[in-house]
Amino acid sequence: YDVIFLGYPIWNGQAPRIINTFLESYDFSGKTIVPFCTSGSSGIGSSAENLKGSCSDSAVWYDGTRFGSAVSAEDVAGWIHELDLPIR
Numbered sequence: 435y436d437v438i439f440l441g442y443p444i445w446n447g448q449a450p451r452i453i454n455t456f457l458e459s460y461d462f463s464g465k466t467i468v469p470f471c472t473s474g475s476s477g478i479g480s481s482a483e484n485l486k487g488s489c490s491d492s493a494v495w496y497d498g499t500r501f502g503s504a505v506s507a508e509d510v511a512g513w514i515h516e517l518d519l520p521i522r
Contacts, residue, residue, distance in 0.1 A: 437466045437519055440485070444471040444500065447479025457488035468517060469498035
């Protein structure tokens, strides 16, 4: 895959440690990573920025977003469309 959507729950502004382990375990060189979190109240905080350090420097990171419990399929589709991803 060229684009990876990286989803995780947010805990006090941070991704669970297992997400760092996942990123450290694979080679994402040249890949585009689009982070998002799910939460009932907390924002994405610095989690996406902190996750970058667990990944190849050549990976392209997009800004992350948070989805709450009331998110709709249309909301997610709109967000993806606005990203203007480099998809062939």
